[in-house]
Amino acid sequence: MRHEFRVRVGPAAFRIGSDWAAPVRQMRDLYADYPIADFTDFTVRLEAVSPLRRFIRPSVAINGDYMLPDAAPLPLDQGLLAAEMGMNLQMALGWRRQLILHASAAERGGKAMIMTGASGSGKSTLSAMLGQAGWRFMGDEFALIDPVTGDAVPYPRMISLKNQAIAAMRSAAPDARFGPLMHDTPKGDIRHMVPPEEAISRMDERAKPALLLFPRFGYAPAVREMGAGEVFMRLTQASTNYVALGEAGFTVLTRFVEQVPARAIDYQSGEEAIALAEQLWAELA
Amino acid sequence: MRDAMPLVTALRDPASVRALDGHGWSALISIARAEQLLGTLAYQLTDADLPPYAAAAMADARINTEYQQRSALWEADCARRALSTYPGRVALMKGTAYVAAGLIAGQGRHIGDLDIMVAAAELPEVEGLLTGKGGWEWVKEDAYDDAYYRDHMHELPPLIHKERDRMIDVHHTILPMTAKPRPDAAAMLADSVAADGMDGNMRIFSPEDMVCHCAAHLIADGDLTGGLRNLWDYHCLTREFAGKNGKFWENLEIRAKRHQLLPAVQRAARLSAALFGSDIPQSWDRWNRQDKHYIRRIIARDEWGRGTQKFTRFLFYIRSHWLRMPPLMLARHLWIKWRKGH
Amino acid sequence: MTGLLPFETRYRAEKAADIIIRPLDVMTLVYHRRSGITHIVAQPVPEILLAMAGKVMNAAELAAKLAQEYDMDDNADVHAVLSERLEELASLGLVEPVHAP
Numbered sequence: 208m209r210h211e212f213r214v215r216v217g218p219a220a221f222r223i224g225s226d227w228a229a230p231v232r233q234m235r236d237l238y239a240d241y242p243i244a245d246f247t248d249f250t251v252r253l254e255a256v257s258p259l260r261r262f263i264r265p266s267v268a269i270n271g272d273y274m275l276p277d278a279a280p281l282p283l284d285q286g287l288l289a290a291e292m293g294m295n296l297q298m299a300l301g302w303r304r305q306l307i308l309h310a311s312a313a314e315r316g317g318k319a320m321i322m323t324g325a326s327g328s329g330k331s332t333l334s335a336m337l338g339q340a341g342w343r344f345m346g347d348e349f350a351l352i353d354p355v356t357g358d359a360v361p362y363p364r365m366i367s368l369k370n371q372a373i374a375a376m377r378s379a380a381p382d383a384r385f386g387p388l389m390h391d392t393p394k395g396d397i398r399h400m401v402p403p404e405e406a407i408s409r410m411d412e413r414a415k416p417a418l419l420l421f422p423r424f425g426y427a428p429a430v431r432e433m434g435a436g437e438v439f440m441r442l443t444q445a446s447t448n449y450v451a452l453g454e455a456g457f458t459v460l461t462r463f464v465e466q467v468p469a470r471a472i473d474y475q476s477g478e479e480a481i482a483l484a485e486q487l488w489a490e491l492a
Numbered sequence: 493m494r495d496a497m498p499l500v501t502a503l504r505d506p507a508s509v510r511a512l513d514g515h516g517w518s519a520l521i522s523i524a525r526a527e528q529l530l531g532t533l534a535y536q537l538t539d540a541d542l543p544p545y546a547a548a549a550m551a552d553a554r555i556n557t558e559y560q561q562r563s564a565l566w567e568a569d570c571a572r573r574a575l576s577t578y579p580g581r582v583a584l585m586k587g588t589a590y591v592a593a594g595l596i597a598g599q600g601r602h603i604g605d606l607d608i609m610v611a612a613a614e615l616p617e618v619e620g621l622l623t624g625k626g627g628w629e630w631v632k633e634d635a636y637d638d639a640y641y642r643d644h645m646h647e648l649p650p651l652i653h654k655e656r657d658r659m660i661d662v663h664h665t666i667l668p669m670t671a672k673p674r675p676d677a678a679a680m681l682a683d684s685v686a687a688d689g690m691d692g693n694m695r696i697f698s699p700e701d702m703v704c705h706c707a708a709h710l711i712a713d714g715d716l717t718g719g720l721r722n723l724w725d726y727h728c729l730t731r732e733f734a735g736k737n738g739k740f741w742e743n744l745e746i747r748a749k750r751h752q753l754l755p756a757v758q759r760a761a762r763l764s765a766a767l768f769g770s771d772i773p774q775s776w777d778r779w780n781r782q783d784k785h786y787i788r789r790i791i792a793r794d795e796w797g798r799g800t801q802k803f804t805r806f807l808f809y810i811r812s813h814w815l816r817m818p819p820l821m822l823a824r825h826l827w828i829k830w831r832k833g834h
Numbered sequence: 835m836t837g838l839l840p841f842e843t844r845y846r847a848e849k850a851a852d853i854i855i856r857p858l859d860v861m862t863l864v865y866h867r868r869s870g871i872t873h874i875v876a877q878p879v880p881e882i883l884l885a886m887a888g889k890v891m892n893a894a895e896l897a898a899k900l901a902q903e904y905d906m907d908d909n910a911d912v913h914a915v916l917s918e919r920l921e922e923l924a925s926l927g928l929v930e931p932v933h934a935p
């Protein structure tokens with residue numbers, strides 16, 4: 208393809224091919240500190256929907272090894288988002304080396320806190336904030352659980368901030384590097400933030416899962432205990448490859464649920480969430 | 493080279509992957525994914541000495557194959573239960589049949605939907621059992637598509653299982669009713685054999701019929717999408733069957749004639765010999781000027797996994813519809829598809 | 835008890851090697867190797883699967899077997915409960931009705 212970029216994020220390596228220079232230039236800039244991959248596990252292609260549309264109202268089709276037949280193309284100024292979505296899709300549909308949980312994660316003292324929940328739960332912002340508060344950021348989208356050791360494997364991709372979280376992180380991390388602000392994407396405003404330097408330099412360092420949180424934004428602060436059955440069911444729903452891993456998936460997930468304490472937390476501000484997380488970490492991890 | 497030859501070479505000669513560097517592996521894997529042959533490749537390389545990154549990718553592919561095959565055999569078993577009171581024969585087709593029969597063609601084989609074949613006259617009974625207690629339902633209630641399937645196709649409109657979310661295609665013959673060859677579907681069912689590990693009335697085609705179906709699928713049905721995988725099936729099936737039965741090729745010729753599929757089988761044989769070095773009976777090995785177009789179409793895949801040769805592709809698309817449907821019917825079909833914004 | 839009627843459906847259960855039963859607080863997980871499906875079940879399903887593993891039984895025979903191993907509530911309509919559970923397990927593919935030869 209005309210333009211190409213290869214990068215490794217944690218255990219997974221990608222090559223992104225593009226019909227346009229701009230998305231690749233932006234990725235080179237944002238991923239400057241990441242290792243460059245020779246071999247790549249996955250291919251993402253940012254392609255013009257038709258030859259003419261490379262120039263006129265350029266529209267980016269998100270293609271690659273795995274594709275969604277009904278994925279709508281994005282305008283070229285959202286090319287970075289298109290690349291990110293393409294990379295997520297490859298992981299979600301193609302990765303089999305570890306159990307994938309749709310979750311964010313942060314590490315301290317060799318132990319990992321894992322946060323999972325639906326979009327809007329604030330798990331992504333929470334992991335980014337922990338990354339500014341003495342924790343090592345491990346990932347804001349996928350937590351990878353090794354089926355043999357049970358360890359959490361870092362996947363510290365570019366942090367994807369949405370709407371209000373953009374301003375919040377700009378003030379919490381004034382020195383961080385940010386990508387272009389993308390307005391009116393299918394998910395509202397989006398801006399990518401480069402993870403802290405330590406998150407990238409230590410991306411091959413795993414951690415023992417020690418606490419699982421189900422955060423929920425917008426409710427008065429509260430902590431709720433959860434039964435193992437409920438946790439198991441919600442984690443199967445939060446995993447894109449649990450079923451595909453078969454018995455190995457069953458073994459790793461049951462062990463995870465038995466060994467890692469879990470709590471649901473409600474919060475209304477980032478400070479509240481961090482305080483609750485710290486308190487539970489001190490009690491349980 | 494902007495074609496799928498790296499994959500063809502790796503399948504034909506697994507030791508050749510030793511020459512690949514990281515970029516070469518990236519291309520090979522993308523091509524194999526696009527052709528749905530990654531699992532097959534991974535099984536071919538099971539004992540190969542690979543660099544760690546490639547070994548990890550192949551291990552992932554094997555995990556995925558196990559998942560697909562486990563699900564496929566389970567779907568077949570669910571269909572067997574749902575049809576346990578149906579007295580007729582039910583034949584498993586394509587990938588599920590290869591895996592159920594433990595054939596080499598099944599090793600690493602990608603499997604999507606479940607395909608079965610039953611006698612045409614008994615479709616309503618089978619349909620009733622599947623959609624009744626079986627738990628399958630129509631994917632879409634659409635009068636046009638429905639009538640189209642029923643009038644012209646070789647299968648029922650697809651059914652999907654309510655809970656397991658898996659599709660089943662119920663065929664009553666192996667080619668669309670509008671295609672020129674008229675395979676003898678009744679003979680295929682009559683001569684089907686019991687599938688190992690599947691008790692009851694679940695069957696697989698005889699070796700000769702399995703190859704006829706594979707060749708029909710490759711040549712006469714469709715626009716050659718997935719052609720490389722079908723051709724690999726052909727290669728593996730014929731090699732295994734000919735190795736077990738000295739009269740296989742003779743029997744195949746007789747059988748293919750009966751199904752009006754000898755030209756399709758012979759073409760598959762020539763293409764497979766050209767790409768994979770398969771054995772081919774001497775009398776079939778005649779140069780045909782169309783073959784090079786088929787080969788170009790079958791390997792039209794670049795190192796990024798993109799389909800190339802758009803023009804050849806388009807020709808084959810038109811061709812595949814002409815083969816299936818008389819021209820007026822084609823026009824009507826396309827028009828209705830356009831108007832509905834498909 | 836109606837369980838001894840000759841026409842009562844008998845079921846063949848999956849072999850013990852084909853299922854993994856893992857209790858998790860009040861629920862029990864059942865991993866089914868052949869399908870790769872995980873079922874979340876409550877009592878008495880694990881007990882039924884263990885009692886029947888690899889065997890063919892009807893509800894009455896199952897009730898008798900369970901009564902040997904567990905304290906059963908005499909008043910409950912054990913037979914009716916087991917009949918229902920067996921039908922549900924059949925729809926999940928964990929047991930299969932055996933049709934008369």
